[in-house]
Amino acid sequence: MLRDGRLCHGGDYNPEQWPAATWREDVDLMRRARVNLVTVGVFAWSRLEPAPGRYDFGWLDEVLDLLHDGGIRVALATPTASPPPWFSLAHPDALPVTADGVRLHHGSRDTYCAAAPAYRAAARGIAATLAARYAHHPAVALWHVHNEYGTTCHCPHTEAAFRRWLIDRHGDLDTLNAAWATSFWSQHYADWAYVSTPRATQYLGNPGQLLDFRRFWSDTLLAAYVEQRDLLKAANPAIPVTTNYVLGDWVPVDHARWAAEVDVVAVDHYPWAVDGGAEEQTALAADLARGWARHGRRRTGGPHPNPATPQRADAPATWLLMESAASQIHTTGRSHTKEPGRMARHSLSHVARGSRGAMFFQWRAPAGGAERFHSALVPHTGADSRVFRESVQLGETLDRLAEVTAGEVAASVALAWDAASGWALRHPGMPSELLDGQAEVAAAHRALWRAGYGCDVVLPGDPLDRYRLLVLPALYLASDATADWVRAHVEAGGHLLVSYLSGVADPHARIRLGGYPGAYRDLLGLRVEEFHPLAADEQVLLSGGGTGRIWSETVHPCGAETVCAYVGGVLDGRPAVTRHRAGAGTTWYLSTRPDDGTYRRLVTEAARAAGVQPVCPDAPPGVEAVRRANPETSWLFLLNHTDRPQRVPVEGVDLLTGVPADGAVTLPAGGTAVIREHPR
Ligand code: GAL
Numbered sequence: 258m259l260r261d262g263r264l265c266h267g268g269d270y271n272p273e274q275w276p277a278a279t280w281r282e283d284v285d286l287m288r289r290a291r292v293n294l295v296t297v298g299v300f301a302w303s304r305l306e307p308a309p310g311r312y313d314f315g316w317l318d319e320v321l322d323l324l325h326d327g328g329i330r331v332a333l334a335t336p337t338a339s340p341p342p343w344f345s346l347a348h349p350d351a352l353p354v355t356a357d358g359v360r361l362h363h364g365s366r367d368t369y370c371a372a373a374p375a376y377r378a379a380a381r382g383i384a385a386t387l388a389a390r391y392a393h394h395p396a397v398a399l400w401h402v403h404n405e406y407g408t409t410c411h412c413p414h415t416e417a418a419f420r421r422w423l424i425d426r427h428g429d430l431d432t433l434n435a436a437w438a439t440s441f442w443s444q445h446y447a448d449w450a451y452v453s454t455p456r457a458t459q460y461l462g463n464p465g466q467l468l469d470f471r472r473f474w475s476d477t478l479l480a481a482y483v484e485q486r487d488l489l490k491a492a493n494p495a496i497p498v499t500t501n502y503v504l505g506d507w508v509p510v511d512h513a514r515w516a517a518e519v520d521v522v523a524v525d526h527y528p529w530a531v532d533g534g535a536e537e538q539t540a541l542a543a544d545l546a547r548g549w550a551r552h553g554r555r556r557t558g559g560p561h562p563n564p565a566t567p568q569r570a571d572a573p574a575t576w577l578l579m580e581s582a583a584s585q586i587h588t589t590g591r592s593h594t595k596e597p598g599r600m601a602r603h604s605l606s607h608v609a610r611g612s613r614g615a616m617f618f619q620w621r622a623p624a625g626g627a628e629r630f631h632s633a634l635v636p637h638t639g640a641d642s643r644v645f646r647e648s649v650q651l652g653e654t655l656d657r658l659a660e661v662t663a664g665e666v667a668a669s670v671a672l673a674w675d676a677a678s679g680w681a682l683r684h685p686g687m688p689s690e691l692l693d694g695q696a697e698v699a700a701a702h703r704a705l706w707r708a709g710y711g712c713d714v715v716l717p718g719d720p721l722d723r724y725r726l727l728v729l730p731a732l733y734l735a736s737d738a739t740a741d742w743v744r745a746h747v748e749a750g751g752h753l754l755v756s757y758l759s760g761v762a763d764p765h766a767r768i769r770l771g772g773y774p775g776a777y778r779d780l781l782g783l784r785v786e787e788f789h790p791l792a793a794d795e796q797v798l799l800s801g802g803g804t805g806r807i808w809s810e811t812v813h814p815c816g817a818e819t820v821c822a823y824v825g826g827v828l829d830g831r832p833a834v835t836r837h838r839a840g841a842g843t844t845w846y847l848s849t850r851p852d853d854g855t856y857r858r859l860v861t862e863a864a865r866a867a868g869v870q871p872v873c874p875d876a877p878p879g880v881e882a883v884r885r886a887n888p889e890t891s892w893l894f895l896l897n898h899t900d901r902p903q904r905v906p907v908e909g910v911d912l913l914t915g916v917p918a919d920g921a922v923t924l925p926a927g928g929t930a931v932i933r934e935h936p937r
Contacts, residue, residue, distance in 0.1 A: 261293075262659050262662065263293055263614075263655070263656060263659050264608060264613060264614040264615070264655040264656070264658055264659055264662070265293060265294040265577060265613055265614025265615070265616060265655075266290070266291055266292050266293055266294070266614055266615060266616070266648075266651065266652050266655045267287070267292040267293060267294040267295045267296075267329070267614075267616055267617070267620070268292075268295060268296065268580065268583075268616045268617035268618055268619055268620050268633075268634060269295070269296045269299055269580065269617070269618045269619040269620060270283070270295035270296060270297050270619070270620040270621070271297075271299070271300070271301070271619065271620070271621070271623065272297065272316065272317075272320045273298075273301045273304045273316065274621075274623050274624075274626070275621070277316075277319070279621075280319070280320055280323055281323065283620065283621065283635075284323050284324060284326075284327040284329065285327075286635060286640055286645070287324075287327065287329055287620070288327055288328070288329075289640075289649055290634065290645070290648045290649045290651075290652040291649070291652030291653060291655070291656055292329060292620075292634075292652065293328070293329060293330060294329070294330050294331070294332060294398065294399070294614070294616065295324065295329060295330075295331060295332065295620060296331075296332040296333075296334055296401050296579070296616070297317070297320065297321070297324075297331050297332070297333055297334060298317065298333060298334040298335075298336055298387075299334040299336060299338065299401070299404045300336060300338065300339045300366060300404070301317075301334075301336045302336035302337070302339055302340060302341045302344075302383060303339075303341035303342065304316070305317065305336060305383065305387075306341060306383060306386075307341070307343075308343055309343055309344075309347065312386065314390060317391075321333075321391065321394055321396045321397070322396075324396050325394070325395055325396035329396070330396060330397075330398035330399075331394075331396045331397050331398060331399075332398065332399040332400070332401040332499075332579075333387065333391055333394075333397045333399070333400055333401065334400075334401040334402070334403075334404065335380070335383060335384045335387060335400070335401070335402050335403060335485055335489075336383060337369075337379075337380040337383065337384065337402075337403045337485070338366055338367055338403050338404040338405065338406075338407075339366040339367070339368075339404075340363075340368070340369050340376065340379065342363050344375075344376075344379055345362070345363040345368065345369075346363075347375075348373070348375040348376070348379075350370075350373060350375065350412065350413075350414065351369055351370050351373035351375045351376040351379075351414075352368060352369070352370065352412075353368060353369065353370045353408055353409070353410040353412065354370070354410055354411045354412040354415075355411065356411050356454075356455065356456050356457045357456070357457035358411070358456070358457070360412075365627070367405075367407045367408045368408070369408060370408070370410040370412050370414055370415060371406070371408060371410070371477050371478050371481045372410060372412070372414045372415040372417075372418040372477050373410075373412065373414045374414065377481060377484070380403075380481065380484075380485060381484055381485065381488060384402070384485040384488050384489060385488045385492075388488055388489050388491070388492035388493075389492065392489070392492035392493035392496065393493055397496060398496070398497075399496065399497050399498070399499060399520075399521065400486075400489045400496055400497070400498040400499070401499060401500065401501065401523070401579075402482055402485045402486060402489070402498060402499065402500040403481075403482060403485070403500050404500075404501060405501055405502060405503050405507060405508045405525065406478040406481070406482065406500065406502070406508055406510060407503075407507045407508050407509070408478075409474055409509055411454045411456055415454055415477075416453055416454050418473075418477060419452070419453075419454050419470065419473050420449050420450075420452055422469075422473040422476065422477075423449070423452060423469065423473070424449060426469070426472075430446055430447070430448075430449065433446060433452070434446055436465050436469075436765040436767075437463050437465035437466050437469075437765070438463075438465060438765075438767055439463070441463075444463060454470055455467045455470050461685040461686045462684075462685055464681065464684040464685075464686065464766040465765045465766055465767070467680075467684055467685075468677060468680055468681050468684065468765065468766050471509065471677070471680045472511070472677065474509060474510075475509065475510040475511045475514065475515075475676075478509075478510055479510065479514070479515055479518060482500050482515070482518065483518055486498045486518065486519075497520035497521055498519065498520055499519045499520055499521040499522070499523045499577075499579075500515075500519060500523065501523040501524065501525050501579040501580060502515065502523070502524060502525070503524065503525040503526070503527070503580075504524075504526065504542055504545065504695070505695065510676075511676040511677065512545070512549050512676065513548070513549045513552050513674070513676065513716050514552075514676075515549075516549040516550060516551075516552040516553040517552055517553055518553075519553060520553075520575070521575045521576065521577050521613070522546055522549050522550040522553055522575070522576035522577070523576070523577050523579035524542065524545075524546040524549075524576065524577075524578060524579060525578075525579055525580035525581070525618070526538075526539065526542040526543075526578060526580070526581050526607070527580075527581065527582055527585075527586075527587055528542075528586050528587075528603075529586065529587050529588055529589070530586070530588070531586055531588055531593050533898065535586050535599075535603070536602070536603070536606065536881065536896075536898050537699070537702070537703045537706055537707075538699070539603045539606045539607065540606055540610070540702070540706050540881065541698070541699055541702045541703075541706075542607075543578070543606060543607045543609075543610035543611070543612060544610055544672070544702065544712060544713065544714050545674065545714050546576045546578075546607075546610075546611075546612070547576060547610055547611045547666065547713070547714070548674060548713060548714025548715060548716070549576070549714075550575065550576035550611070551713075551719070552716070553575075575613055576611060576612060576613065577612055577613045577614055577616065578604070578607040578612040578614065578615050578616055579616050580616060580617060580618040581600075581603060581604070581607075581615065581616070581617055581618070582595070582600075582617070582618065582631070582632050583595075583600055583617050583632045583633055583634050583636075583644050583647075583648065584600060584632040584636070584644045585631065585632040592630070592632075594632075595632075596927065597643065597647065597927065598647075598927035598928060598929075599927065600644075600647055600648075600651065601647065601650065601651050601654065601929060602896045602897075602898065602927065602929055603615075604651055604655075605654070605894055605896060605929050605931070606881065606883070606894075606896060608655070608658060608661065608894070609661075609666075609883035609885065609894035609896075609931075610666055610883060611665070611666055611885070613662065614655060615651065615655065617633070617634055617648075618631070618633075619631065619633045619634075620633060620634055620635060621633050621634070621635040622635065622636050622637045624637075632644065634648040654913060654929075657912050657913060657931075658912060658913075658931055660892075660912075660933075661885050661892045661912075661931065663887055663890065664884075664885030664886045664887050664890065664891060664892050665885060665886065665887065666711060666713070666883065666884070666885055667711075667723075667884070667886055668710075668711040668712050668713040668724070669711075669723070669724055669725045669726065669867075669869045669870075670705060670710050670711070670712040670713070670724060670725070670726045670727075670728065670864065670867075670869055671712065671713050671714075671715040671719075671721055671724040671726070671727045671728065672698065672701060672702055672705070672712045672713070672714050672715065672728045672730065673714075673715055673716070673717060673727065673728065673729045673730070673732050674698060674714045674715070674716060675716060675717055675732055675734065677734055677764070678694050678731070678732050678733040678734045679693075679694030679695055679698075680694075681694075681733050681734055681762065681766045682694040682697075682731060682733050682758070684766065688788050688790045689790035689791075689807065689808065691790070691791075691793060691807045691808075692731070692758070692807070692808075694730075694731055694733065697730040697731035697756060697850070698730045698731075700730065700850060700853075700856060701728050701730035701754075701756065701856070701860070702730075703853065703856070704853065704856035704857045704859070704860045705728075705860050705864075706881070707853065707857045708857045708860055708861045708864070708871065709871030709872055709873065709874070709876060709882065710860070710864055710869060710871055710872065711872050711883060711884070712728070715727075717732070717735075717736075717738070717739040717742055718738065718739070718742055721742075721745075721746045721749075721751060722749070724746075724751065725751060725752060725864075725867040725868055725869050726751070726752045726753070726754065726863055726864055726867040726869055727743065727746050727751055727752070727753050727754070728753075728754045728755075728756075728860075729743070729753070729754070729755045729756065729759040729760070729777075730756050730759070731756050731757065731758045731759055732755075732759040732760065733758050733759065733760075733761055733762055733766075734762050734763065734764050734766065735759070735760040735761075735762070735763065735764075735769070735774075735775075735776035735777075736763065736764045739760075739776065740760065740776040740777070743760075743776070743777060743780065744780060747780055747839050747840050747842055747844060748840050749840075750840060750841035750842050751842050751867075752842040752843050752844070752845075752863060752866060752867035753780065753781075753839075753842065753843075753844040753845065754844075754845040754847070754859075754860065754863045755774070755777055755781060755844065755845065755846050755847070756846075756847040756850070757808050757810060757847060757848050757849065757850075758773075758774070758808070759774055759776075759777065760773075760774035760775060760776030760777040761773050761774050761775060761776075772784035772785060772786060772813075773785035773786075773788075773810075777844075778815075779815075780837075780839050780844050781817060781835065781837055781839075781844050781846045782814060782815050782816030782817035782835070782837035782838075782839070782844070783812050783813060783814050783815055783816075783817045783832070783835055783837070783846060784812075784813045784815055785810045785811065785812050785813070785848065786810075786811045786812075786813060787810065787811040788808070788809075788810055789808075789809040789810060789811070789827065789828060790807070790808055790809075791805075791806060791807055791808060791809060791849075796852075797809050797823055797824075797825070797826060797828070797833070797849060798823070798824035798825055799821045799822070799823065799824060799833050799834070799849075799851065799855065800821045800822045800823075800824055800833075801821045801855075802855075803821065803851050803852050803854065803855030803858075804851070804852045804855070805823075805833060805848075805849030805850060805851055805852070806849070806850045806852070807849070807850045808848070808849050808850060809823060809828055809833070809848060809849045810828075810848040810849070811828065811831060812831060812832045812833075812835065812846070812848050814832055814835060816837055817832070817835035817836060817837035817844075817846065818835060818836050818837070819832040819833075819834070819835055820832075820834040820835060820836050820845070820859070821833050821834045821855075823849075832848070833847075833848055833849055834846065834847050834848070834849075834851070834859060835848075842867070843863070843866050843867070845859065845863050847859070872884050872893075873893065873895070873905065873907075875905065875906045876895065876905050877899075877903050877904070877905065878899075879897065879898050879899035879903065880895055880896065880897050880898070880899070880903050880905060880924065881894075881895070881896040881898060882894065882895055882896075882905075883896075889936070890933065890934075890936070891933075891934045892912070892931055892932065892933055892934065893907060893909070893931070893932040893934055894929070894930075894931050895907075895922065895924055895929065895930045895931070895932065896929050897924035897925070897926065897927060897928050897929065898927070899926065899927075900926045900927065901926050902923055902924060902925055902926055902928075903923070903924045904921050904922070904923045904924075905921060905922055905923075905924065905930075906920065906921050907920075907921060907922050907930075907932045907934065908920065908934060908935045909932040909933050909934040909935050910932065910933050911930045911931065911932055912931045912932070912933055913929065913930055913931055914930075918930070918932055
């Protein structure tokens with residue numbers, strides 16, 4: 258991307274929203290903030306092709322030349338996330354249809370059906386036209402295909418494509434009927450033509466059908482991306498290609514699976530919790546991105562490529578925070594302005610975990626349009642503003658940190674993640690509507706984060722040899738291969754921590770019988786007989802002082818010992834958390850969601866038993882520590898999330914100030930340090 262080895266700083270730049278005079282000021286300001294990469298053209302289709310086949314590239318030519326003259330590289334976007342009005346008018350069949358049959362209209366963005374042939378042809382058309390014109394422009398460092406593939410559809414095109422996908426996956430109708438358990442409620446399919454997408458139904462839909470639709474749609478969006486990528490690559494194979502994605506359901510895809518198809522895993526992250534929550538969410542998003550990026554890497558010498566998410570031979574393991582908010586946390590119903598220093602801490606939390614820089618949505622706040630109050634590096638006030646000054650400061654900081662790209666995060670704890678498990682837990686007919694796979698992953702990650710342990714996100718099937726402790730947070734679906742993967746880890750002496758509902762169902766969301774959790778009963782030394790889901794405002798008491806929420810279970814130990822028990826209610830005295838010796842390791846089972854303090858104590862015990870150390874054992878509470886290292890050097894990122902100065906024992910040099918830290922560094926309130934550590 259940036260051949261000069263610098264970390265990327267910049268963001269989405271929308272010159273089409275501004276007069277030419279502003280472009281010159283933009284380039285001057287970008288240079289002041291040491292911006293070196295901007296994404297141009299994301300939503301510019303109607304300005305590039307105002308009428309079918311009539312192009313206007315004059316403004317883009319001028320902007321790219323200006324940026325190039327200013328030494329700023331460009332991630333040139335294809336504008337296909339927002340088709341222009343003429344397209345929607347000419348191709349009403351390419352507008353998306355909701356599950357209850359409503360066809361959506363032009364007027365926002367992401368209003369297209371990715372399975373509609375007219376949309377796909379138009380998207381290829383504009384991508385090829387841009388490729389022909391700009392693939393050798395010296396400013397272009399990266400192609401940014403589309404923007405957050407965030408749409409879903411149930412139109413006839415989608416339905417036909419879904420059937421084709423099902424035929425590929427299941428082969429014959431008997432297999433499909435078995436996978437979807439269609440004997441239930443008279444859903445048996447005797448002809449492929451009878452099968453539809455999961456439309457709005459009178460009552461609960463079919464879990465297998467819903468799950469397959471999610472997989473199919475992720476593959477459909479991926480195919481739409483891949484055909485653009487291939488056109489861009491054909492025009493100039495030297496320019497890397499990516500598309501940006503974001504956590505959660507806005508981009509309804511299996512992110513890890515996509516990683517093998519991009520040259521750079523590009524993620525957008527917008528935390529939605531304020532007090533401390535934004536920092537935890539940032540850490541999780543960055544760990545996820547690094548985990549996904551591992552699936553885009555050529556693993557020379559790596560033992561077992563994961564067949565579920567193959568690695569491309571030529572793909573580097575690069576990932577980049579492509580978008581974040583300069584000064585905003587989106588809480589429900591209001592935006593919270595980031596306090597001074599918070600934007601830098603979030604950015605460094607990403608860089609510490611491997612991001613090739615810190616990019617933002619957006620460069621300049623627009624005067625109009627739906628997102629006119631979204632924050633920007635240049636806010637409505639202009640450059641004489643706190644946010645712009647902080648972005649100048651961040652530009653300097655990132656330039657001082659270029660050397661850290663030589664180090665990698667090394668963790669001994671692996672946190673398993675699987676998109677389909679999260680989708681399946683959301684299905685209707687689950688015993689509780691409070692189940693949320695992403696929240697379970699976040700709770701486990703938060704416990705590790707608060708206890709000071711680094712972790713890598715892994716997918717079922719990934720090599721586990723470097724991890725002492727494997728955590729399965731409500732990893733609901735387990736194929737036989739996944740069950741074997743977990744067993745092999747334990748048999749090799751690894752430790753395991755499993756939370757409720759993991760391993761309960763097979764990949765089609767059919768229950769594994771004989772007592773829960775079917776895939777891991779013997780490893781955990783127990784059998785779960787019944788679930789007792791809790792009400793939203795209910796909690797159960799745990800012996801030892803903690804509480805549990807969301808879920809509880811009747812656990813029968815078959816060799817496992819009780820770590821803490823339920824107190825009161827129907828489960829009084831029965832095990833809530835258990836521990837079991839298995840092979841040379843210990844396996845732990847959590848039959849409820851412990852409160853944060855209890856969860857943190859439990860992961861600390863499990864990590865200690867596994868011989869895992871916190872990243873910086875002497876860091877005071879509220880100071881986040883992340884280490885990147887290679888065999889010669891290590892860099893310790895310290896982020897003070899408290900409102901008081903904090904002292905951390907370290908030996909080395911603070912790259913941000915150039916001052917030696919012999920014995921300790923004192924971080925200002927809300928401040929950061931990046932220590933190049935003395936070799937130990
Ligand atoms: C992103 C999106 C941007 C902008 C931003 C606002 O997800 O890619 O275009 O909408 O959200 O937070």
